[in-house]
Amino acid sequence: MSHTLDFLSDNDVRQINRLVETLDRSNFDYFQIDIGELKVTIGKGALPTGGAVAAPMAAPTIAAPAPATAAPAAAPATPSPSPAAQPRAAAPEAGWAPITATTMGRFYSRPDPSSPPYVSVGDTVTADSTVCLIEVMKLFNAIPAGVAGTIAQVCVQDAEVVEFGQVLFYVKP
Structure with missing residues (x-):
C-alpha cells in the first residue's frame, strides 16, 4: 500500500477486504463509504459519479481523500440494468404510492421463517x-x-437483495 494509506490498521484492511468479497457475491455494481477523511469506493460494474456513469472497473479501488474536481479516467459506458431494477410485476396504477428501501440489503417479508409476512396484497x-x-x-x-x-x-421476493430507493411495495392510499 502507498504511504497515503499508512493510517489503516490491519483490521481496517481486513474489513475492506470483506467488503470487496461481499460486493463480489452480491448483485450490486458498487459500494461507496466515507469514514472521516477516508473515502472507499469498491466497484465491479458501472460506478455513478455525480450523474455520470464510469466504465466497469477491472478491480476494486481504494481512494485517499481527493479534490472534488477529480474525474474518473475511464470512458463513459452504458450501464446494463441490474436484475433487481427490472420489473417483476405489472406497472403501478396512477395514484399508487411506493414504499421504497431506505437502505441496501436483504429484504425479509417476515420477522422469522415461521411467522406470516408483515403485509400481503390487500392488507391495510x-x-x-x-x-x-x-x-x-x-x-x-x-x-x-x-x-x-x-x-x-x-x-x-423474500430474501432478495434490494438497493437503496428500490420500490418494495405499492400502496393504494
Whole structure:
C-alpha cells in the first residue's frame, strides 16, 4: 500500500477486504463509504459519479481523500440494468404510492421463517406499520409503510437483495 494509506490498521484492511468479497457475491455494481477523511469506493460494474456513469472497473479501488474536481479516467459506458431494477410485476396504477428501501440489503417479508409476512396484497397499513425488514451486515432495519392505505403490489421476493430507493411495495392510499 502507498504511504497515503499508512493510517489503516490491519483490521481496517481486513474489513475492506470483506467488503470487496461481499460486493463480489452480491448483485450490486458498487459500494461507496466515507469514514472521516477516508473515502472507499469498491466497484465491479458501472460506478455513478455525480450523474455520470464510469466504465466497469477491472478491480476494486481504494481512494485517499481527493479534490472534488477529480474525474474518473475511464470512458463513459452504458450501464446494463441490474436484475433487481427490472420489473417483476405489472406497472403501478396512477395514484399508487411506493414504499421504497431506505437502505441496501436483504429484504425479509417476515420477522422469522415461521411467522406470516408483515403485509400481503390487500392488507391495510398505517404510516407507522412495519412492512418488512432489510438486513445489512447482521443489522435488521424495520421499514415503515410511510403512507396509509392498502397494499396493492409486492415488488420483491423474500430474501432478495434490494438497493437503496428500490420500490418494495405499492400502496393504494
